[in-house]
Amino acid sequence: MVESTGGNSIAIDELPVIDVNAAYAPEADFNAIVMAAHENGPFAQSSRGFEVLGYKECMALMRDPRLHSDHMSLVNAMGFPEGPAMEFKKAMLLSHGRDEYRTKIRQALTRAVGASVIEKQRPMIRTLVGDILNDLSQASESDLLHKFAFGVPSSLFCLWFGAPLEDAPWIAGLSDRILKIFSFDRQYTPGIISAYDELFPYVQKRIDDALESPKDNLLAHFIAENKAGHLTDTELFHIVAMFNEASTDNTAHGIATAIGELLGNRQRWQQLIDQPELIPAAINENMRLSGRINTLIRYASQDIEYGGVEIPEGTGISFFIPAAHRDPRVFSLPLEYDPTRTDAHNLLDFGGGVYTCLGKHVAMIEIQEALAELISNYPNAQVTNFDISSNPFVNEVAELKVDLVGAST
Amino acid sequence: MAQITYIEHDGTEHMLEVEVGYSVMQAALDNMLQGIVAECGGACSCATCHCYIDEAWLYKLGKPDVIETEMMEFAVGARDTSRLSCQLQVTEELDGLIVHLPESQY
Numbered sequence: 081m082v083e084s085t086g087g088n089s090i091a092i093d094e095l096p097v098i099d100v101n102a103a104y105a106p107e108a109d110f111n112a113i114v115m116a117a118h119e120n121g122p123f124a125q126s127s128r129g130f131e132v133l134g135y136k137e138c139m140a141l142m143r144d145p146r147l148h149s150d151h152m153s154l155v156n157a158m159g160f161p162e163g164p165a166m167e168f169k170k171a172m173l174l175s176h177g178r179d180e181y182r183t184k185i186r187q188a189l190t191r192a193v194g195a196s197v198i199e200k201q202r203p204m205i206r207t208l209v210g211d212i213l214n215d216l217s218q219a220s221e222s223d224l225l226h227k228f229a230f231g232v233p234s235s236l237f238c239l240w241f242g243a244p245l246e247d248a249p250w251i252a253g254l255s256d257r258i259l260k261i262f263s264f265d266r267q268y269t270p271g272i273i274s275a276y277d278e279l280f281p282y283v284q285k286r287i288d289d290a291l292e293s294p295k296d297n298l299l300a301h302f303i304a305e306n307k308a309g310h311l312t313d314t315e316l317f318h319i320v321a322m323f324n325e326a327s328t329d330n331t332a333h334g335i336a337t338a339i340g341e342l343l344g345n346r347q348r349w350q351q352l353i354d355q356p357e358l359i360p361a362a363i364n365e366n367m368r369l370s371g372r373i374n375t376l377i378r379y380a381s382q383d384i385e386y387g388g389v390e391i392p393e394g395t396g397i398s399f400f401i402p403a404a405h406r407d408p409r410v411f412s413l414p415l416e417y418d419p420t421r422t423d424a425h426n427l428l429d430f431g432g433g434v435y436t437c438l439g440k441h442v443a444m445i446e447i448q449e450a451l452a453e454l455i456s457n458y459p460n461a462q463v464t465n466f467d468i469s470s471n472p473f474v475n476e477v478a479e480l481k482v483d484l485v486g487a488s489t
Numbered sequence: 490m491a492q493i494t495y496i497e498h499d500g501t502e503h504m505l506e507v508e509v510g511y512s513v514m515q516a517a518l519d520n521m522l523q524g525i526v527a528e529c530g531g532a533c534s535c536a537t538c539h540c541y542i543d544e545a546w547l548y549k550l551g552k553p554d555v556i557e558t559e560m561m562e563f564a565v566g567a568r569d570t571s572r573l574s575c576q577l578q579v580t581e582e583l584d585g586l587i588v589h590l591p592e593s594q595y
Contacts, residue, residue: 186528194515195512196511196512197511426532426533426559432535434529436530436534436535440529
């Protein structure tokens with residue numbers, strides 16, 4: 081157990097060890113490894129460095145102004161060459177620390193997709209989800225991953241930015257290639273760069289078309305902010321490009337995971353058929369146990385002492401999200417799925433503090449509406465193949481095949 | 490619509506007509522008010538939309554839920570009258586609400 085005694089803090093290399101990679105090995109008992117680690121306290125060391133396992137400790141450190149994010153370290157580690165993609169990465173929001181630019185862009189984004197604003201778009205999103213579901217083949221195996229889970233956010237991107245809906249699969253593919261950056265695997269770097277090379281002229285065309293023939297959509301909102309002087313031309317361009325990056329891939333995996341795991345468990349699915357009002361809580365609870373993000377990383381901006389541990393400046397701090405979501409000090413019976421639990425806390429998948437993902441609100445609406453429409457239209461659907469892989473950074477759905485008509489035939 | 494009065498730390502007053510269903514935070518941001526930062530966009534995740542509620546209105550808002558209460562620990566200068574404005578949904582009953590903005594959100 082980590083304790084601070086007599087005011088003396090300990091070094092990271094004195095902490096208990098957790099083998100994060102081993103926890104994700106195919107034969108590993110992930111829950112057993114994580115719960116055993118919790119018995120040693122809220123912190124650990126691993127080959128990645130400093131691990132935060134405790135929920136409250138994640139909450140506090142995610143909001144600690146002495147920590148910062150450093151997306152450029154990842155960009156450099158992935159070997160991005162100089163060029164438009166690198167310039168975009170240097171300029172974009174993720175690469176900015178706690179500065180005025182970050183706040184300015186985040187406030188502009190909040191005016192566009194903040195919680196209250198985006199809730200007004202729920203009926204439109206519900207209609208979009210219903211249309212996509214209606215277009216699906218009722219063949220014995222529908223590919224819900226590509227045609228539905230990816231189809232919803234990529235189609236929403238098209239509506240928001242005035243693109244033809246038939247571009248949606250291509251948009252989804254771009255987002256998928258670009259977000260391979262979080263694989264930490266340089267074999268994907270050429271594909272990421274080529275995806276940006278395709279994305280940038282596409283973004284410019286969207287803006288040019290909107291200026292020529294304005295529509296009532298999200299792009300029009302950002303253009304109005306540009307004309308009002310709240311966003312520069314470059315910032316407008318970057319925001320549209322950023323939406324492609326941020327709005328599709330993670331949401332698609334969120335939709336697919338929710339369907340695969342909730343529809344894949346008949347008892348849980350039946351509960352949602354009987355009590356559809358539980359859908360938002362069920363999604364949150366499933367996300368607690370099987371979210372998209374497994375690790376978020378911050379860096380110490382200065383020497384820090386926290387919770388009895390010395391954290392030197394520059395130390396990488398890994399927030400081990402699935403461990404925090406299983407913290408027995410916060411969640412009763414933490415390994416049990418219970419959409420009615422009274423100790424449901426804010427989930428950590430979307431980060432926290434000034435780095436919270438601003439797409440959280442629309443992503444959750446998309447997942448909720450996707451699940452609600454599926455339950456409403458195809459209550460007897462059955463999963464025929466659900467393949468989800470996990471690594472220390474993300475969970476990724478590789479396949480989701482569903483017999484939509486299912487047992488009713 | 491409901492009329493909400495925001496009073497900055499220096500006493501500057503802003504009276505806004507806010508659509509029912511919007512949050513007190515969103516209205517402040519949409520109208521470019523100083524004093525509400527709202528870095529997380531209304532996710533109850535950053536405590537930078539902290540405000541003080543005029544005591545006459547406090548009881549009408551009800552109590553904050555667990556998540557807001559937890560997040561309040563990260564607000565600078567929290568008091569008994571503190572709330573996070575992203576969690577205050579505007580209703581007709583809140584017509585006339587007065588909120589005081591803190592000197593700083595960080």
